[in-house]
Amino acid sequence: MxxxxxxxxxxxxxxxxxxxxxxxxxxxxxxxxxxxASVRVDAAVFVVVAEVGGPRVRWAGAGVERLLGHATTDVLxxxxxxxLPEPPPGGLGALLRRERSVTTELRGRSRTGALLDxxxxxxxxxxxxxxxxxxxxxxxxxxxALADSAAAHERRFTTLTERSPVPTLLSExxxxxxxxxxxxxxxxxxxxxxxxxxxxxxxxxxxxVEAVVDAAAAALTGDVGDVRARLLRTDGxxxxxxxxxxxxxxxxxxxxxxxxxxxVTERLAFxxxxxxxxxxxxxxxxxxxxxxxxxxxxxxLPGARGGLACxxxxxxxxxxVNDSLGHAAGDxxxxxxxxxxxxxxRPSDLVVRFGGDEFVVVCExxxxxxxxxxxxxxxxxxxxxxxxxxxxxxxxxxxxxxxxTADHATADELIRDCDIAMYQAKAGGKGRVSVLDQGAxxxxxxxxxxxxxxxxAIDAGGLTVAYQPxxxxxTMRPVGVEALARWHHPGRGWIGPDVFVxxxxxxxxxxxxxxxxxxxxxxxxxxxxxELGLGAPRVVHVNVSALQLDEHLPSLVAxxxxxxxxxxxxxxxxxxxxxxxxxxxxxxxVLHRLRDLGTSVAVDDFGTGYSSxxxxxxxxxxxxxxDRSFVAELSEGHPxxxxxxxxxxxxxxxxxxxxxxETVDQARALAELGATHLQGYGIxxxxxxxxxTAWFAERAR
Numbered sequence: 001m002x003x004x005x006x007x008x009x010x011x012x013x014x015x016x017x018x019x020x021x022x023x024x025x026x027x028x029x030x031x032x033x034x035x036x037a038s039v040r041v042d043a044a045v046f047v048v049v050a051e052v053g054g055p056r057v058r059w060a061g062a063g064v065e066r067l068l069g070h071a072t073t074d075v076l077x078x079x080x081x082x083x084l085p086e087p088p089p090g091g092l093g094a095l096l097r098r099e100r101s102v103t104t105e106l107r108g109r110s111r112t113g114a115l116l117d118x119x120x121x122x123x124x125x126x127x128x129x130x131x132x133x134x135x136x137x138x139x140x141x142x143x144x145a146l147a148d149s150a151a152a153h154e155r156r157f158t159t160l161t162e163r164s165p166v167p168t169l170l171s172e173x174x175x176x177x178x179x180x181x182x183x184x185x186x187x188x189x190x191x192x193x194x195x196x197x198x199x200x201x202x203x204x205x206x207x208x209v210e211a212v213v214d215a216a217a218a219a220l221t222g223d224v225g226d227v228r229a230r231l232l233r234t235d236g237x238x239x240x241x242x243x244x245x246x247x248x249x250x251x252x253x254x255x256x257x258x259x260x261x262x263x264v265t266e267r268l269a270f271x272x273x274x275x276x277x278x279x280x281x282x283x284x285x286x287x288x289x290x291x292x293x294x295x296x297x298x299x300x301l302p303g304a305r306g307g308l309a310c311x312x313x314x315x316x317x318x319x320x321v322n323d324s325l326g327h328a329a330g331d332x333x334x335x336x337x338x339x340x341x342x343x344x345x346r347p348s349d350l351v352v353r354f355g356g357d358e359f360v361v362v363c364e365x366x367x368x369x370x371x372x373x374x375x376x377x378x379x380x381x382x383x384x385x386x387x388x389x390x391x392x393x394x395x396x397x398x399x400x401x402x403x404x405t406a407d408h409a410t411a412d413e414l415i416r417d418c419d420i421a422m423y424q425a426k427a428g429g430k431g432r433v434s435v436l437d438q439g440a441x442x443x444x445x446x447x448x449x450x451x452x453x454x455x456x457a458i459d460a461g462g463l464t465v466a467y468q469p470x471x472x473x474x475t476m477r478p479v480g481v482e483a484l485a486r487w488h489h490p491g492r493g494w495i496g497p498d499v500f501v502x503x504x505x506x507x508x509x510x511x512x513x514x515x516x517x518x519x520x521x522x523x524x525x526x527x528x529x530x531e532l533g534l535g536a537p538r539v540v541h542v543n544v545s546a547l548q549l550d551e552h553l554p555s556l557v558a559x560x561x562x563x564x565x566x567x568x569x570x571x572x573x574x575x576x577x578x579x580x581x582x583x584x585x586x587x588x589x590v591l592h593r594l595r596d597l598g599t600s601v602a603v604d605d606f607g608t609g610y611s612s613x614x615x616x617x618x619x620x621x622x623x624x625x626x627d628r629s630f631v632a633e634l635s636e637g638h639p640x641x642x643x644x645x646x647x648x649x650x651x652x653x654x655x656x657x658x659x660x661x662e663t664v665d666q667a668r669a670l671a672e673l674g675a676t677h678l679q680g681y682g683i684x685x686x687x688x689x690x691x692x693t694a695w696f697a698e699r700a701r
Contacts, residue, residue, distance in 0.1 A: 042063065042136065043063050043067065043134050043135060043136045044060070044061070044063045044064040044066075044067040044068055044133075044134070044135040044136075045060070045061040045063055045064075045132065045133070045134050046059060046060035046061065046064060046075065046132075046133055047059035047060075047125075047130065047131070047132055047133070048080050048096070048122075048130070048131045048132075048133050049129060049130055050096070050129035050130075053079070054079050054080065054081065054092070055079070055080040055092060055096060055131075056077055056078060056079055056080065057075045057076060057077065057078045057079075057080060057083070058076065058077070059076070060072040060075045060076065067108075067116075067118075067135060067136075067137070068083065068108060068109075068110045068111060068116070068135075069110045069111030069112060070083075070110075070111045074111075080092060080133075082109065083108055083109060084106050084107075084108055084109075084120065085107070085108075085109050085115075086106060086107045086115075087106070088104050088106065095120070095122050096122055096124075096131050097122070097124065098124055098128070098191065099124070099182050099185035099186070099191055099192055100124070100182070100185070100191060100192035100193065101121060101122060101123040101124070101192075101193065102121070102122050103119065103120070103121040104119075104120060105117065105118070105119055105120070105138055106118055106120045108120075108135055116137070117137070117138035118135045118136065118137065118138060119135070119136050119137070119138055120133065120134070120135045121133070121134045121135075122134075123193075124191055124193075126191075163181075163182070164181060164183060165183055166183060166260050166261070166262075167181065167183040167184035167186075167187045167241075167260065167261035167263075168180070168181045168183065168184060168258065168259070168260050168261070169184060169200060169257075169258070169259040169260075169261070170248070170256070170257075170258055170259075171216075171248070171256040171257045171258075171259075172248070172250040172253050172256045173250065173253040173254050173255070173256050174220065174254075174255075174256070175198060175201075175213065175216055175217070175220075176196075176197045176198055177195060177196050177197060177198075177199075177200050178196070178256070179196075180192050180195045180196065180200065184261060187231065187233075187239065187241075187261065187263060188203040188231050188232070188233055188234070188239075189233040189234045189235060189237075190203060190234060201213070203231050203232055203233075204229055204230070204231060204232070205229065205230035205231070205232055205238065207230075208227075208228075208229035208230050211227050211229060212227055212229050212243060214227075215227040215243065215245050216245055216257055216259070218245070219245035219246060219247050219257040219259075220247070220255040220256065220257060221247075221255065222247045222255075223245075223247065224244075224245065224246050224247065225244075225245055226242050226243060226244040226245065227242070227243050227245075228240065228241070228242050228243075228264075229241060229242075229243055231261075239263050239265045240263075240264055240265045240268055241261050241262060241263050241264060241265075242261070242262045242264055243259050243260075243261050244259065244260050244261075244262070245257050245258075245259045246258050246259070278290065279291040279294075281353040283331055283334060283335065283353070284334055284335055284337075284338035284353050285338070286338050286342075286351055286352055286353040286359075287350060287351070287352045287353075288352065288353060288354075289352065289354050289355065289360075291350075291352065292350070292352040292354070292360055292362070292415065293411065293412070293415075295350050295352075295362060296308070296310070296362060296411040296414060296415060297411040299362075299364060300404070300408075300410070300411040300414065302408075302409060302410075307364060307365055307366070307367075307403075307404065308362070308363075308364055308403070308404040308414070309362070309363045309364075309366045309367075309368070309370075309371035309401065309402065309403045309404070310360060310361070310362055310363075310401075310402050310403075310414055310415055310417075310418035311360065311361040311362075311363070311371060311374065311375050311378070311399055311400070311401050311418060312354070312358070312359075312360055312399070312400040312401075312402075312415075312418040312419050312421065312422040313341075313358065313359040313360070313361070313378065313397045313398070313399050313400075313422070314357060314358050314359075314397060314398045314422050314426065315333070315334075315337060315357035315358075315395060315396075315397055316396040316397060316398055316426070316430040316431055317396070317430075318330065318333070318356075318357035321333055321388070321393060325388055325389055325391065325393075326389075329388040329389050332386075332388055333386060333388060333393065333395065334353070334357065336386045336395075337359065337382060337395060337397075338351070338353065338359070340381050340382055341359060341361065341378065341382075343381075344374075344377055344378050344381050345361055345363070345374070345378075346363070348364065349361055349362065349363045349364075350362040358422075360415070360418070361374070361378070366403070367403065368401070368403045368435060371401045371403055372401055372433055372435060375399040375401055375433035376433055378397065378399065379396070379397055379399060379431070379432075379433060382395040382396075382397055383395060383396065396430060396431035397431070398422055398425035398426045398430050398431065398432060398434070399422065399425055399432070399433040399434070400418045400419065400420065400421025400422030400423070400424060400425055400433075400434055400435075400436065401418065401421055401433060401434065401435045401436070402414060402417040402418035402420075402421055402435075402436045416444075416448075417436050417441055418436070420436060420441055420444045421434050421435060421436040421437075422434070424436070424437055447503070450495075450500075450503060451503060451507045451509070453489060454487070454500055454503060454504060454507070454509060454513075455507075455509055455512075457487060457489075458509060458512045458513055458516055459512075461516075462487070462488075463485055463486070463487055463513070463516055463517070463520075464485075464486045464487075464488070464520075464688065465483050465484065465485060465486065465517055465520040465521060465524070465689070466483075466484045466486050466686035466687060466688060467481040467482070467483060467484070467524070467537075467540075467686065467687055467688075467689065467692040468481060468482050468484060468679060468684060468685065468686040468687070469481050469537070469679070469683060469684045469692070469695065469696075470482060470539075470541070470657060470677050470678070470679045470683075471677065471678050471679075471683055472676070472677060473658075473667070473670060473671050473675055473676055473677055473678050474671070476678075476683075477699075478537065478695075478696060478699050479537070479538055479539065479677065480537045480538055480539035480540060480541060480572070481537045481539075481540055481541070481692065482540075482541040482543075482574070482679065483517055483520070483521040483524075483540055483541065483542050483543070484497065484543075484686050485497055485500075485501070485513065485516075485517050485543075486686075487500050500513075501513070501545070504545075505545055505547055510545045510547045510548060511547070511548060511552075513545075514542075514543075514544055514545060514548045514556075515556060515560070517542060517543070518542050518556065518557065518560050518571075519560055521540045521542050521571075522540075522560050522561055522563070522564040522566055522571070523564055524540070524689055525537070525540055525564070525566045525570050526564045526565060526566055527689075527693075528693065528696070529566070531693060531697075532693065532696055532697055532700060534700070535696055535697060535699070535700025536696065537696060538570065539569075539570060539571070539572050539600070540570060540571060540572065541572045541574050541602060542571060542572070542573060542574065543574045543604065544573050544574065544575050544579075545579070546575070546576065546578065546579030546582055549575060549579055549580075549582070549583075549586065549587060549590055550586070550590065551586075551589070551590065553573075553590055553594070554590060554593035554594055554596075554597060557571065557573065557594065557597060557599055558597055561597075561599075567598070568597045568598035568599045569598050569599070569600070571599050571600070572599070572600040572601065572602050572622070572623070573594055573599055573600070573601050573602070574601075574602045574603075574604045574625065575587075575601065575602075575603060575604060576603070576604050576605050577603055577604070577605060577606055580603065580615070580619060581615065584615050584618075584619075587619060588618060588619060588620075591619055591620045591621065592620055594620075595620045600622040600623065601619075601620065601621045601622055601623070602621065602622065602623035602624070602625055602657070603616075603621050603623070603624050603625060604625045605625065605627045606624045606625055606626060606627065606645055616652070617652065621654065622654060622655065623649075623654055623655045623656065623657060623677075624645060624648070624649040624654055624655075624656050624657075625656070625657045625658075625659055626642055626645050626646070626656060626657065626658045626659060626675065627659060627660075628659045628660025628680070629660075630642045630645065631658050631659065631660045631661060631666060631670070631680070632660060634665075634666050634669045634670070635663065635665065635666060639669060639673060642658070642670070642673060642675075643673045646670075646673045646674045646675050647674070649676075650674055655676045655677060656674075656675045656676050656677065657675075657676070657677040657678070657679055658670045658675045658677070658678050658679065658680075659679050659680060660679075660680045660681075661678045661679060661680030661681075661682045661683060662680055662681050662682040663682055664682070666680075666682065667682065667683075
């Protein structure tokens with residue numbers, strides 16, 4: 001390079017380019033190798049190229065003329081199978097291997113057509129589809145015998161390793177490979193010659209080389225172990241593998257190793273997919289509540305105050321979208337909500353689909369004001385219309401906000417509190433952001449404790465059943481009872497069914513509650529039959545919640561009644577009018593199955609719901625129970641509704657039970673209207689099993 005000059009206009013002198021010393025050396029080496037191959041006379045050396053019609057000779061050395069009699073120019077373009085007419089088993093494909101050199105004994109055809117015994121070696125080039133072929137005269141008988149013995153050992157080894165589908169490495173001494181099988185060559189897309197020695201380490205990811213070398217070095221000293229490492233293919237693809245090293249001692253050489261390789265790329269990808277599915281919602285792609293629980297638990301510090309905030313969102317009137325535009329539109333709306341939530345929050349915030357139309361956002365390092373402001377931004381962004389089937393739908397959300405306080409003992413409490421705050425927002429008129437009110441929090445926690453106590457009472461048999469008699473209007477003769485669940489809380493005393501029945505319905509305990517009442521009622525009928533004989537109540541009315549009205553109810557009744565050996569005609573299932581109208585088609589199916597068993601059905605609180613008389617006529621019911629509010633109107637001189645219900649029952653061929661009868665005048669008026677049965681405090685109060693037994697025994701006498 002010219003030295004700097006002070007001349008304002010530098011003068012550029014062009015010099016002839018002289019090849020570098022390295023380039024000259026490489027050129028000389030290549031020319032020397034090519035010359036040696038071309039003039040070698042003890043062997044025929046030629047280059048074969050794979051072409052459409054088969055491999056053909058594209059270069060030949062001088063040895064071809066001496067060995068086979070062909071001039072070098074004669075063989076150019078000649079198909080290889082003309083020179084080697086008897087290829088090994090597997091054809092020329094077994095001779096021209098891409099992964100490694102092959103040496104075998106074959107017969108070659110000379111220029112005169114004579115067949116010669118040759119030892120042929122084929123070596124793949126670094127260029128695909130190109131091989132160097134070297135042919136020499138076959139060995140003597142002694143040389144062949146010795147070679148056959150060695151070849152026998154080699155064949156056994158080849159059978160075990162080369163053809164094995166398990167990638168295998170063999171080192172006879174140190175880290176230098178002496179052998180590598182085809183499976184490993186295919187795994188890393190390299191030829192065996194490139195991998196022998198220490199070349200195999202070039203196929204290991206640079207970040208994993210140290211771990212692989214350590215594992216191999218440990219195997220050299222006698223240890224057995226494995227290591228996970230990434231292997232790099234020549235096409236840039238990366239494979240995750242497990243290399244298992246075992247010690248190998250070779251006499252005269254020392255310590256080496258055998259390594260087998262397992263490609264676990266697909267397995268890890270599948271495991272990752274399963275883990276993603278376990279922690280993410282398939283519709284929106286958002287994390288699910290499983291991920292929410294772990295995320296909050298990892299960041300929750302007991303006793304800390306502030307910093308970790310949860311926002312619980314519920315899409316208002318989502319059912320309207322499903323009912324009017326279809327579930328596909330509803331799913332599309334949820335996907336849009338998920339997308340907008342991700343764009344509004346910070347990258348570090350977690351957005352979760354909690355379930356249904358509910359979402360949760362978790363933020364770190366924010367106070368209550370910042371969390372409320374985020375809730376407002378979310379509400380504003382979601383309010384922009386979403387196009388669903390050509391219809392613009394504005395989304396309103398109710399947002400509950402909770403920031404961790406010292407009162408939060410667990411991560412679950414923090415999540416539960418933002419759920420409570422969301423319900424406060426809904427109660428306040430929907431479409432608003434609400435911060436958790438401590439009074440509502442106390443009520444909700446008290447409710448949770450009560451649910452836990454109710455579950456324990458059901459499991460431990462802590463619920464009791466009271467029985468209120470039902471009498472025939474004309475004779476006042478007892479004909480049955482209604483089984484009524486009762487709960488005596490150990491700390492709160494008696495809790496009414498108007499409290500614990502809705503609680504059971506909300507918490508998913510109603511099935512267990514209904515099953516417990518049916519169980520006790522059937523057991524008591526069996527006990528009454530044994531003690532009272534014909535004086536026992538003939539029918540027990542058991543109340544069933546609307547949530548129990550499904551295809552499992554008939555089997556529950558059948559199993560329980562059969563277990564106690566009482567007749568199905570002794571059980572009357574009571575369902576409210578609104579429960580029957582909730583899904584008339586399902587109600588029709590279930591009631592027919594109950595009727596097939598022999599169980600009777602009563603409609604409780606008739607007249608307080610919104611049933612269709614056409615539906616009522618279709619349903620297989622046996623009795624209408626007149627609500628106590630209508631019976632109370634008799635004392636005020638208003639018998640119209642009660643009379644209409646009684647007339648309807650009579651017209652449909654059903655019996656009727658008037659509830660809440662408290663006075664003789666009410667009983668007389670009901671008799672005049674035609675009610676067939678009476679029930680109420682004026683007849684008898686609900687009693688425990690022992691008192692009910694005594695009451696029926698006295699009436700029987």
